[in-house]
Amino acid sequence: MEYKFSKGIAELKPSLIREILKSTAGTDTVPLSAGNPAPDAFPIDDVKKIINSVFENDPVLALQYGVTEGYAPLIGELEKLCKERYGVFGENDAVMVTSGAQQIMSLLSHAMLNYGDTVICEEPSFIGSLNCFRAFGANLVGVPVEADGMNIASLEQALINNPDAKFIYTIPNFQNPSGVTMSLEKRKAVYELAKKYGVLVLEDNPYGETRVAGEDVPAIKTFDEEGVVVYAGSFSKIVAPGIRVGFVCANKELIAKMTVVKQTQDVHTPLSSQLIVYKWLTECDFEAHILKIKDIYRRKLNLLCDCIDKELSEFVEYIRPEGGLFVWCKLADHIDMLDYCKKAAAAGAAVVPGVAFLCDESAKTQYIRLNFSTPSDEKIVRGIKILADVARTYSK
Amino acid sequence: MEYKFSKGIAELKPSLIREILKSTAGTDTVPLSAGNPAPDAFPIDDVKKIINSVFENDPVLALQYGVTEGYAPLIGELEKLCKERYGVFGENDAVMVTSGAQQIMSLLSHAMLNYGDTVICEEPSFIGSLNCFRAFGANLVGVPVEADGMNIASLEQALINNPDAKFIYTIPNFQNPSGVTMSLEKRKAVYELAKKYGVLVLEDNPYGETRVAGEDVPAIKTFDEEGVVVYAGSFSKIVAPGIRVGFVCANKELIAKMTVVKQTQDVHTPLSSQLIVYKWLTECDFEAHILKIKDIYRRKLNLLCDCIDKELSEFVEYIRPEGGLFVWCKLADHIDMLDYCKKAAAAGAAVVPGVAFLCDESAKTQYIRLNFSTPSDEKIVRGIKILADVARTYSK
Structure with a gap:
């Protein structure tokens, strides 16, 4: 039969990153x-110790249905x-356990977005979130990310131009993919603009605990007195991605809808x-583990x-991130970015073409994203050598 | 701030069952x-044995990210x-692992439904699915469930009246809440009508392995040669609900969209x-475990x-389900159903008012749903005594 898919889904493509991940696995x-x-x-x-003790001492708790908000002692x-x-x-806030932070993107989108509503995003931004907003038929409006975070003038212009905007999506710490951390001043400005325009x-703070240089900056949510920030x-x-556990802290009314x-x-x-x-959280040494993680990621x-x-260095420019x-x-101008990514993959080093992180995936960019947490140290060294060899094949 | 929720979510209420579950926990x-x-x-x-061996032998597999479709050997x-x-x-089908069968309701709804599209449901039906369809702004059209399944004439009328229908939702085995199993003839009729009207x-078959009497009836999907059935x-x-594992078998094109x-x-x-x-599935005795489950549920x-x-017996009528x-x-006419449920809960026996399972929750019904898997045997005996005591307080 011929399927009639929903408008939001009909045009959505699978995540470029996931597809690359599958093809290189x-x-x-x-x-x-x-x-x-x-x-x-x-x-x-x-x-290991925890899981053994859970199934030893209270297997039925681990195997029976639970309530949607999450296991009450964990919420505490x-x-x-x-x-x-x-x-x-905040005093009117609540916390809910989610199936990874990705689910928060989906829950909030579903709770807030009618087909065609605007979401204002950092550009570039995390494809998993952008695709989630797209799946609800969102109109994505990008605000350029600078070395200290979103361009605030562009953000205000986007809010003025899009009165149907429902939320601003930001990763303030070590943004994916740009690595940028938003300054305190810009965090305050984002909060004030959100309040002013009623969005x-x-x-989204998945990387906050991975800081390897510089000083922590307070979350935007720390300023929130009006229930504006999710x-x-x-x-x-912090622990591991395969267990799929995230959490959302927001105003109770929002949490109630997201629970539904x-x-x-x-x-x-x-x-x-x-x-x-x-x-x-209750039995292990959080601080010691975070220090260990930081050592690994710093190296x-x-x-x-x-x-x-x-x-x-003669082929790329970058800003060293702090976590x-x-x-x-950014590839040198004489290199065709998409062509380069394909050749690099064929030569044995997979990178993500920057276009995957744009609101408009047909726009042009010279950027590529490199990850350092997945490959072994030896592979990092080898991978960069491959990238350099491929770069040298382009004539200036 | 005043939140502007999406249309589908603004009016949706939390599941009555979950709320009762919380209040009685x-x-x-x-x-x-x-x-x-x-x-x-x-x-x-x-x-216990499995989880110990998983974390002993391959902890990184259990803790790292995986692909969306599911762990490949499990899919096999x-x-x-x-x-x-x-x-x-079927030959054009694929299987995907989901986070419980509930997620299948959500994935298919998201893939197919634009706001206002129709979903044709058995009436009564499972509130968790009905609420999922409602969350996408679906127009729910109920088809009465008889002792052998949906009324087929009503189903065809519903399909004629609602050309924007995207799918028919059915629980053919031991339907929740009615306990009814759809006859083979009606299964074939549902399939033929779906094909005829292009929906x-x-x-949804969560209970298929719990049959304690009578003979298995082939799934509707067994007739499917056109990719009509999900x-x-x-x-x-079969194993346990707390682990949240379901699976969906459908045409590859549908699975691809649901994966996205x-x-x-x-x-x-x-x-x-x-x-x-x-x-x-690979190391334990499926058949022996199913026999054990059936013994428990039969008892x-x-x-x-x-x-x-x-x-x-003087206060209710029912059909004994086969699983x-x-x-x-159905409560006797002289008993006010909602009042009865409240009094029963106050007296120490919680039941679900039948209205929770209707497409239109403001419609009238004399039905209540009783579950026998959760309470201990002793509590079942005590619970029914309480229900009888409360029933006797109503004068004919």
Whole structure:
């Protein structure tokens, strides 16, 4: 039969990154394209002990249905985390457990967006979120990201031009893909503009705990007194992504609607995953683990950047990020970016073409995204050599 | 700030069942209202062994990101299951792993429904699915369920009246809440009508393996040669619901679109949950476990029905189901149904008012739904006594 798909879905393409991930999985290609956390950053021994004790002591809890909002003791711990560590929990706020932070994008989109409504995004931005907004038929309006975050004048212009905007989507720390961290001043400006124009801010912070240089900057949600900011947290880079646990902190009324949507999506996040995070938060050493993660990522980030500086500096420009998993490189003008990405993959080093991160995927960009958390140190060195060899094949 | 929610979500209420579940959790109330599988039906020892071996032998596999479609070896096993056990896997079909069968409702709705499109539902039907369709702004059109399934003349009339219908939603085995199993003739008629009018059939089969009497009837999907039927399976009643693993078998083109939607919802189902099911399917004794489950549910179903016959027969009518988790009881006309449910809960026995399962929740019905899988045997006996005591307080 001929299928009549919904308008939002009919034109949506599968994520370029996921497709590349699939095509490179299991091969000898250097996966500079992926976004996987480093496996040696997983607290494997802790998780092993936890999972054994969960199934030993209370298997029925782990196997039976739970409530949609999440396992109550975990919600309590997350509230504490949001209050004490992040300062994002306001007096009218609530916390909900989600199936990864990706689900927060979907829950908020579903709760807020009618077909055709505008979402204002950083440009470039994370393809997984952009595709989620697209799936609800959103009109994506991009605001350029500068070295200290969104261009604020462009943001205000976008808000003026799009009175149907429902929210501003931002990754303020070590943005994916640009690596940029938004300055305190710009964070305040984003919050004030959101209030002024009556739109929400969706503050996505998956990388906040991966800072390897510089000083932490307060979350936009820390300024929030009006229920304007939806704060999305994730355990994918703190514990592990395969367990799919995120959390959202926002005004109670928003959380109530997102809970209704979550009921319709997956009823609740698997209890075994929730129990891993609950017990990890209450029984393991958060600070020590974060220091360990930072050591791993500092070493790998520096290795990648040092290799780029040594091998690739005549072909790319970049700003060294202070955390996150990615380095955003601008290719020299004489190199055809898409052609380069294909040749690099064929030569054994996969990178993501920057166009994947644009609101308009047919726009032009010279950027490529490199990941340093997935490949081994040896592969990082090899991958950059391959990228340099391929770059040298283009004549100026 | 004042939130402007999307049209589909603005009017949606939280699931009545979930709310009742929350309000009765942890109290001494007899939970005839819930839909939890019996905990003694969980293969706890198997799952314990599996989870220990997974985290012992390949913890990184369980903790790292996976692909959206699901863990490839699990997909292979599910294809085999769909071919050999259920006969639902057609030559142009594919299988995807989902976060519970609930996610299939959401993925298909998102892939197919524009705001205002029609979904044709059995009436009564499962509130979790109805709310999912409502969340996408669907116009729900109910077709009465008779002792052998949907009224076929009403179904055709609904298809004629609603040319914007995108799919027919049915639970053909031990329907929730009615307990009804659709006859082979009606299954064929539903398939033929779907083909004739160019709509999909969403065949939801969470209870198929719980048959405790009578003979299995082939799935609607077994007739499908045109990619008309989307078959939704679940491990919630076979292994356990807390792990949230379902699977969908449908035409490849549909699976591809549903995969795109799943990417935007939760990226993938947790690997630990997928690995539990994979290893359970490949290493444990499926048939022996199903026989054990059937013994448990046969005993509990018969106990509930025997108690009703003994204590409650002058107040309710019902048809004894051949499987599933529910008995659908019609209260005598002199009893005010909603008032009765409230009084019963106050007296210590929670049941779900039938109105929760109607397309139009303001319509009138004399039905209540009783569950026998959640309460202990002792509580079933006590619960029915309470229901009888409350029934006796109404004068004819």
